[in-house]
Amino acid sequence: MSKVELVNNKDHHKIKVMTHRSSQFGDNVSITGVFPSEFVQLQNEYVIFFKKNAQTGLFQSVVLLGFAEGENLYLENDNWMAEYMPLSILRAPFLIGFTEHINNGVPEQVAAVHIDVAHPRVNYEHGEPLFLEHGGNSEYLTQINSVLQAIHHGHADDEAFMQSLLKYELLESATLKVGSDTLTGLYTINEDNLRQLDASALEALHQVGYLQHIYMVMASLGQLKNLVNVKLNQNQQQSEHQSPPQSEA
Amino acid sequence: MYDKARNAATPILVKLRLKSAVESMVENMGHNTTAKTSGDSASDDSTSENSASKNSASNSTVTRIVIIGGGSAGWLTAGVIAAHHGEQVHVTLIESANIKTIGVGEGTWPTMRDTLQKIGITETDFMRSCDASFKQGSQFINWGSSQMPDNYYHPFSLPAGYIQGHSAHVPRSSDLSFAHMLCPQATWCDAKLAPKLGSDKEFTGQGNYGYHLDADKFAKLLKKHCTEQLHVAHIVDEVIGVIGQCTDNIEGVSTTTHANVMGDLFIDCSGGAALLIDKHYKVPWLSQQQVLKNDSAVAVQVPHKSSECDINSCTLSTAQTEGWIWDIALPTRRGIGYTFASEFTSEHIAKAALLNYIKKQGLSKPDAEAIRTIKFNPGYRQTLWYKNCVAVGMSAGFLEPLEASALVMIELSAAYITENLPQNSIHMETVSARFNREFSHHWQSAVAFLKLHYVLSNRADSEYWQIMRSQGIPQNLSELLALWRYQVPKHQDLTHSNDIFSVASYQYILYGMGFDTAITQSVLPTHSEALFKDIQLSVNRFAEHGKQTLPTNRALLLNIKNHGIPKI
Numbered sequence: 001m002s003k004v005e006l007v008n009n010k011d012h013h014k015i016k017v018m019t020h021r022s023s024q025f026g027d028n029v030s031i032t033g034v035f036p037s038e039f040v041q042l043q044n045e046y047v048i049f050f051k052k053n054a055q056t057g058l059f060q061s062v063v064l065l066g067f068a069e070g071e072n073l074y075l076e077n078d079n080w081m082a083e084y085m086p087l088s089i090l091r092a093p094f095l096i097g098f099t100e101h102i103n104n105g106v107p108e109q110v111a112a113v114h115i116d117v118a119h120p121r122v123n124y125e126h127g128e129p130l131f132l133e134h135g136g137n138s139e140y141l142t143q144i145n146s147v148l149q150a151i152h153h154g155h156a157d158d159e160a161f162m163q164s165l166l167k168y169e170l171l172e173s174a175t176l177k178v179g180s181d182t183l184t185g186l187y188t189i190n191e192d193n194l195r196q197l198d199a200s201a202l203e204a205l206h207q208v209g210y211l212q213h214i215y216m217v218m219a220s221l222g223q224l225k226n227l228v229n230v231k232l233n234q235n236q237q238q239s240e241h242q243s244p245p246q247s248e249a
Numbered sequence: 250m251y252d253k254a255r256n257a258a259t260p261i262l263v264k265l266r267l268k269s270a271v272e273s274m275v276e277n278m279g280h281n282t283t284a285k286t287s288g289d290s291a292s293d294d295s296t297s298e299n300s301a302s303k304n305s306a307s308n309s310t311v312t313r314i315v316i317i318g319g320g321s322a323g324w325l326t327a328g329v330i331a332a333h334h335g336e337q338v339h340v341t342l343i344e345s346a347n348i349k350t351i352g353v354g355e356g357t358w359p360t361m362r363d364t365l366q367k368i369g370i371t372e373t374d375f376m377r378s379c380d381a382s383f384k385q386g387s388q389f390i391n392w393g394s395s396q397m398p399d400n401y402y403h404p405f406s407l408p409a410g411y412i413q414g415h416s417a418h419v420p421r422s423s424d425l426s427f428a429h430m431l432c433p434q435a436t437w438c439d440a441k442l443a444p445k446l447g448s449d450k451e452f453t454g455q456g457n458y459g460y461h462l463d464a465d466k467f468a469k470l471l472k473k474h475c476t477e478q479l480h481v482a483h484i485v486d487e488v489i490g491v492i493g494q495c496t497d498n499i500e501g502v503s504t505t506t507h508a509n510v511m512g513d514l515f516i517d518c519s520g521g522a523a524l525l526i527d528k529h530y531k532v533p534w535l536s537q538q539q540v541l542k543n544d545s546a547v548a549v550q551v552p553h554k555s556s557e558c559d560i561n562s563c564t565l566s567t568a569q570t571e572g573w574i575w576d577i578a579l580p581t582r583r584g585i586g587y588t589f590a591s592e593f594t595s596e597h598i599a600k601a602a603l604l605n606y607i608k609k610q611g612l613s614k615p616d617a618e619a620i621r622t623i624k625f626n627p628g629y630r631q632t633l634w635y636k637n638c639v640a641v642g643m644s645a646g647f648l649e650p651l652e653a654s655a656l657v658m659i660e661l662s663a664a665y666i667t668e669n670l671p672q673n674s675i676h677m678e679t680v681s682a683r684f685n686r687e688f689s690h691h692w693q694s695a696v697a698f699l700k701l702h703y704v705l706s707n708r709a710d711s712e713y714w715q716i717m718r719s720q721g722i723p724q725n726l727s728e729l730l731a732l733w734r735y736q737v738p739k740h741q742d743l744t745h746s747n748d749i750f751s752v753a754s755y756q757y758i759l760y761g762m763g764f765d766t767a768i769t770q771s772v773l774p775t776h777s778e779a780l781f782k783d784i785q786l787s788v789n790r791f792a793e794h795g796k797q798t799l800p801t802n803r804a805l806l807l808n809i810k811n812h813g814i815p816k817i
Binding site: 052053054056058171172173187 | 449808817
């Protein structure tokens, strides 16, 4: 169970956070949310798709990390096998919470850095401290602060982007079959509909930068081949590893 | 359950008169100026007037469709026809400005999903505009006996193994009802869950579902869609006369202030007033009161207990000493009504029973004036399509609110008319004869199926139940019951391929009410024990999976209000 607290230099002065990636920390996810501001960096290492939130039915941008539940092909012996790491992976164990402040007598919701102190990354011995000896923010916490800010804005960006894709009917569902795994529930850009957009629609999409996002998503599909290769290599290694010993008789 | 008053207290102003033959002839010649015999010559119904000139040799094509009445029946029919036939036909709907709607909640069948898609209304718009909620079926409470509390479900999804003929053979368990054993929706209804996930796209879900809706708002949404998207011409006026002999086709109708509206096919959706099929053609009403005694209802709307309380995803139907109470939950309120037979109960007693139910549900007591009384004569029209006039909605028939058969009959009629739209009057003779056979059968089946609910009851608390149980059992029903005493009900037992209540529905009611089939000869499939275990396991797995993943009905409705339903 998680235990979320507002980060402060009294309660969390001595806390440290282990920052290497590991399935022990829950990094073994096959899919993670991403934001349009990341698309440029993501597109030459990850495959960007869209997926519906099961609760709300709202679309969101995601990258595919594996083909089966709990499979993360970017995670190898506690190393992250890519230059860029999605913000949503980077943020753990921190999250944005809202606290109420009174501003001139009017209550206001203010975004603030929170931490899940029950997260397995959190301890007192190893990793990065949150605070300097005398209570100032560590470089790490400053960095986390900007990650969370990017996520905070990213949600709104992504929502607006998705609404635009729906409006112009630019989404289509994609089914992936890799070996025995079939992935459903993923969506990508409908290129036929994109080609048929008229000048004013293209202009509107271009004005807000969405045309670039769209092409980044399309370009990212090229990474699918690499991801499949990683999976096939893993399978091969596993089967070599598991192949029965030759009979000695 | 009613979109229009059948009540004598709120009649439509009807002064039907037959126009003189001369007047009609003038109009048929199609001179627009001379044809305007009454009222406002600046009226905007140019479509009907212009198209009148195409009239009216006996074999002319059917292009002008005139619908009388603007409740759910009129607008649904207009929408289905106009969406399908587009510019090939002119659909004009005339509705009175003076009709009060009853506006109690109404239940639909899953067919409504298909109907809405055909008309071109999105599920998000529908849910938001009509204060609609999801319905997974009905729950019948205390219908079995008056001594011990009992209840059972009639869910919309088929019982598992039904198609293969296994469902009725699965041994009854002592701790699980038939519906709980063979349909995950019973479990989901118990937990007040929605039939679909937030991510399920429009008109799809984890189980079969229909809707509960605000009939008033539904008619308004349909009207807006029909007039703005589907080019249905809309005239707000009283229909005061019919042009044409009552032994021949209707040529047109006259109105108070608009020009006469001429047409090739007239659809009577004027509710209990039945302006064309009854007032003009005098087609007899086949009363079914000897079978189904209920002829009255008292109904009221009450707010939910709180803004967080559960919203039932099925219609609750609770047997009373002299009738039964429906309870339909919308996102904002509950519509509750007591259906009873005036022969056995007074309105006064019914109202008291209604208030008692509301109190027991922990709801706030409504004002006495808010309770509305509805009168009806259960039955249907002897001929539903006569000459060039077809009755749809309450002008065609109404039995009672049980099993929400009113809207589905409208949908079926509208679909039939649309798919078999007559080319000309010769074609119409054949289509109407076939329509009449089909829909007389539908009404007869509905009478039998509704009667089934009463026949199986052991309630002994009143003369009402004794008579409902034992008298007026239709021949088709008694034959089925005799059959099923010695063999389990199977799909093929109803010979009509598209019976509105399939044998699956019969199974839910029969076994929900504890009906016993005496099987002496073994007719079980091979390896039946393992097979039945498999069926139950898979139902159970799906039911549990739904319990883990499905949102509550209230949570999903709130999500739809905030985010809508995904279109893809």
